Amino acid sequence: MNYHIFREIADSWVLLAMFAFFVTAILWAFRPGSSKKYKDIANIPFRHENAPSDNEESQS
Template identity: 80%
Template sequence: MNYHIFREIADSWVLLAMFVFFVSAVLWSFRPGSRKRHQDIANIPFRHEDGPADSEESQS
């Protein structure tokens, strides 16, 4: 008896909640103000390709 109730909840409300979470995560990552942050994060491997990091930059 309880299995069927949980199964119905999982099929409808949990699926809806997961869909809402997925859509909001996609919208959050593609929001207009995040472009600079994504570009900065994408360039992390190339920051110090000419030499070692300065002590000031590595602390911040």
């Protein structure tokens, strides 16, 4: 009997909660004002494109 109740809860409420979390995460990522932050994070690998960083010289 307990398995049947837990199965119904998992099929309905947990699915609804996961969908709500997914939609919230998408809305959070595409909220106004966040594009500058994400563009800055996306450009981290290219910050030392013209000159090597000090860490690269000490590792070789």
